[in-house]
Amino acid sequence: xxxxxxxxxxxxxxxxxxxxxxxxKCTQCSFTFYQNPAVGVAAxxxxxxxLLMGKRQGSYAGQWCxxxxxxxxxxxVYDAVVREFFEETGLKINISYVYTVLSNFHNPAQHTVGIxxxxxxxxxxxxxxxxxxxxxxxxxADMPVLAFPTDRDVIEKLKTEGFIN
Ligand SMILES: [Zn+2]
Numbered sequence: 001x002x003x004x005x006x007x008x009x010x011x012x013x014x015x016x017x018x019x020x021x022x023x024x025k026c027t028q029c030s031f032t033f034y035q036n037p038a039v040g041v042a043a044x045x046x047x048x049x050x051l052l053m054g055k056r057q058g059s060y061a062g063q064w065c066x067x068x069x070x071x072x073x074x075x076x077v078y079d080a081v082v083r084e085f086f087e088e089t090g091l092k093i094n095i096s097y098v099y100t101v102l103s104n105f106h107n108p109a110q111h112t113v114g115i116x117x118x119x120x121x122x123x124x125x126x127x128x129x130x131x132x133x134x135x136x137x138x139x140x141a142d143m144p145v146l147a148f149p150t151d152r153d154v155i156e157k158l159k160t161e162g163f164i165n
Contacts (some may be wrong), residue, residue, distance in 0.1 A: 052066075
């Protein structure tokens with residue numbers, strides 16, 4: 001159990017009734033605290049068979065990822081990926097299709113479901129912003145140190161399917 005107090009009334013959360021660490025219940029107001037993964041979104045932009053990657057600052061500083069972020073509450077998932085990608089890279093994108101969906105367990109404090117979208121650049125020039133300090137296109141052979149194991153899986157899939165080389 002990762003949370004101890006009820007977000008509604010401040011009462012103590014307990015798994016005594018539910019016996020499920022993912023569904024603690026408030027001992028005061030009976031609110032059930034469902035612990036679900038957050039949704040992460042990333043966009044795959046490829047130019048000349050090279051993949052656009054971002055060098056992170058903050059969490060996982062100095063390591064690289066496919067530009068990504070979280071879907072916010074009340075935000076459409078397609079709007080989220082376009083917003084995050086623009087904030088981090090300065091590029092406006094059009095989403096082509098969902099490339100793959102994977103569960104991320106690398107951070108035990110925050111499991112996520114990651115959605116990687118295939119995208120095309122509509123406008124703008126590459127300029128790192130928000131959580132990124134650098135953006136650059138990389139070929140498969142020159143891929144830098146990656147922050148997330150699932151990005152590695154996605155990159156392998158892109159290589160196998162001939163999108164990057
Ligand atoms: Zn409560």
